[in-house]
Amino acid sequence: METFMNSVRQLGGISLYLTVVSGCTLFILIYGVRRLRSLQKRRVDFTRNMDVTEAIETDALDEDAEKITRSQATSGIKARFELIEKIYVPAILLVGLFLACIPFIPEIHATYISLVAGVLAVLVGIAGKPIVENMISGVAISISRPLRINDFVIIDDKYGTVENITLLYTVIKVWNWRRYVIPNHKLLQKEFINLSLQEEQEWAYVEFYVAPGEDIDLVKKLAKQAMQVKYLDSIEDPSFWVINMEKDAILCWVAGWAKDPAQAWALRSATRKNLSISFRENGISHQLSNLNIEKPPTPHNVHPS
Missing domain, CATH: 3.30.70.100 (Alpha-Beta Plaits)
Structure with a gap:
């Protein structure tokens, strides 16, 4: 900690340090929010204009049913990205606040800070591991898009279409209209075939x-x-x-x-x-x-x- 404080003083003092931390935090916050909203808009536009298809040919879907399917998919995308934004903004602010407070706690030894952080990490890891794993995987799926809503897929020998993707789980509408629900952290570990990734032919x-x-x-x-x-x-x-x-x-x-x-x-x-x-x-x-x-x-x- 003393080494760190000396480095801060060499850079021009605490005020300069706070300015740099605040500026970086603000930049990361604004860039991340704009990026999330841009991705959300592209996903929503794609979903509103997509052709609703089933895993097998059927006349069960009429025009109203297709509109409902598009509406549900659009609502799911909006809810997912809004939740990501609600998690992202306070997380970045907390990190920035923590970094800004470091110069004001020189009397606390770095060992104690590391110990407290380690204990909190272990407790959160044990209690919330499934939720955290699924949420992180949901964010990864939302950004990397290995599959999208309405894609034809084969997962665990089940053929169907992707009906919904949330932060915690993904819903596959199997060809016989049953729903196969997969936690997102397990989905990322699976090998599956996406029949719509490049073209659907x-x-x-x-x-x-x-x-x-x-x-x-x-x-x-x-x-x-x-x-x-x-x-x-x-x-x-x-x-x-x-x-x-x-x-x-x-x-x-x-x-x-x-x-x-x-x-x-x-x-x-x-x-x-x-x-x-x-x-x-x-x-x-x-x-x-x-x-x-x-x-x-x-x-x-x-x-x-």
């Missing part, structure tokens, strides 16, 4: 097996026709691949572009249905998983018993 594919004796050219034609549904994006025609040739089955893929993960879900479903119908009508033995497919006997190799 998805390369959707359906894999299936056919018997080795089937006509692959016919299979290719029928598979590509099966994917020609309303959910297919028109940027490119469906593609077909023979992925693997096993002893008792041939693994095939048919794939095409969808505009977003919800459309991709519907595209895969419609393609599977059309494949099943088309293959059955054309007598093609198939499975969506390899169950040792055997081509059914044709009349010329059926022998009477």
